[in-house]
Amino acid sequence: MKNYLQLEHEIEQISHLNNAISILHWDISTNMPSGSAESRTNEITTLTSIVHSVLRSNKIAELIMKTSEEIQELDEWQLGNFREIKRKVFEASCIEDELQKRFVSSATACELVWREAKRSNDYNKLKPYFREVLICIQAVSKAKGEKLNCSKYDALLDKFDPERRTTEIRSVYSILKSTIPTLIREIMEKQNSEKMLPIQERISIEKQKLIGKSIMEVMGFDFTRGRLDESVHPFCGGTPYDVRLTTRYKEDNFISGLMGIIHETGHGLYEQNLPSKYKNQPVGKAKGMAVHESQSLFMEMQIGRSREFTEFLSKFLRDKFEFKGLEYSSDNIYKLITRVKPDLIRVDADEVTYPMHVILRFELEEALINGDVTLDELPVYWNNKMQEYLGITPKTDSDGCMQDIHWPSGAFGYFPAYTNGSIMASMLMENFKKINGNIHQEIIKGEFDGINGFLSANIRSLGSLKKCTDLLKDATNEEKINPEIFLKYLEEKYLSAK
DSSP: OHHHHHHHHHHHHHHHHHHHHHHHHHHHHHTOOGGGHHHHHHHHHHHHHHHHHHHTSHHHHHHHHHHGGGGGGOOHHHHHHHHHHHHHHHHHHTSOHHHHHHHHHHHHHHHHHHHHHHHHTOHHHHHHHHHHHHHHHHHHHHHHHHHHTSOHHHHHHHHHSTTOOHHHHHHHHHHHHHHHHHHHHHHHHHHHTOOOOOOOOOOOHHHHHHHHHHHHHHHTOOGGGEEEEEOSSOOEEEETTEEEEEEOOOTTOHHHHHHHHHHHHHHHHHHHTSOGGGTTSGGGSOSHHHHHHHHHHIIIIIIITSHHHHHHHHHHHHHHHOOOSGGGSHHHHHHHHTOOOOOSOGGGOOTTTHHHHHHHHHHHHHHHHHTSSOTTTHHHHHHHHHHHHHSOOOSSSTTTTTSOSTTTTTOTTOTHHHHHHHHHHHHHHHHHHHHOTTHHHHHHTTOOHHHHHHHHHHTGGGTTSSOHHHHHHHHHSOSSOOHHHHHHHHHHHHHSOO
8 A cells, every 4th residue: 555655655744834824823823023923924925835735736646546446455544534635635626726816815815904904993994804804705616516516605605614514504504593582682681680899809911811721721731742721712723732722811801811711722732633544644634623523512512601610710710719609609600601691702701602603704704715705794794693693782893703713714615614613512422411421520620531531532532533423423323413402401501500
């Protein structure tokens, strides 16, 4: 199987370049001086173009053809890797080199402009750069959709959530849209009678960092292979060997930063526990962003915002950081982190209202791709949908259509992964509770071996070996994303008599 091994070698070289590109993107968000923007855009564009050209090269095509004759010699992981390599090569084949270069250059430049435009609430400044990104992504989706024989939006979705189609998402979201608004009203009515103490103490960013890193260590994050920094938009980046997490802090709301850290730690643990032998091969990568978000939301929502975790957190803050006021009691912290109230900002939204934020974005980005909504119309459409779905309207575009980094950076088709990930996280927890009857006590004690063992065995260590449907079924005993399990979880958590 010499041809397969040579193919692996070529793909590993590509992974090294992609790892460097990923670190450059991280540096843009955390350290890069503003005067370096043009140079960094050119560097990322050049490296990405090299990767794209190699994937489209005759050499790779020939190795794939010759490897097809060695299929009988490949083991399960090699077969899975060969399948994923062909998938990467096919995706590259859909997009001509010049279009790929234009897209990467425009998306990198637009993201940099977005940072300033958002800060100054200047949508008109962003719009010409955003328009160039949209033109490119429409062309990319058209080219890929024609080869896949699917809609333009399905072609974009395929990159972030393989095997998923828009029809399935619409079916799931129609159930959520018909149920969640009533659920929000019922929960808010119930919570109106609950007393809670606001945390009025201002907590320094340095102290918040210490708390966050301590919690990350408890959860199992390896700081010899990763780090935590600050950015405008929290994210998990870097490489599986060097995981770069970021969050943002508020001195008057330390819980916001902490929950952001817990969320990104879920992503980071996935990356750190991917199959070590194949981390530089496609089969060793995460199985799409819906699965990735299921890991972060499992840690944040299923664990971090549970009663059991707040018991652990309250004691942890008291014993290690001398947080002694009644506002830091487990009951009060739980009330604070499970407060349901429509918010303008997606990343600050509670888990009940959150799906409505995602549904809004899903509907608008599909309309943008299909040309049914223009960039001139986008702010008005956004505000109208916010009013319709959550009963609130942004006063600025920074709190409206400019709040997320995804569209300026060209990540159309990503947003559904958030709500699909939320549902999958609830499905994983339901199955895990059947397997481990001690889960509640383990969380109270801050013990994560059982949780990490379950997630690693069923998700993390498998990388992209299995198809999405098989991965989901084996980990949850459900063949499809099941919104009813998620809705049942919300009802029990927020409307129970506790």
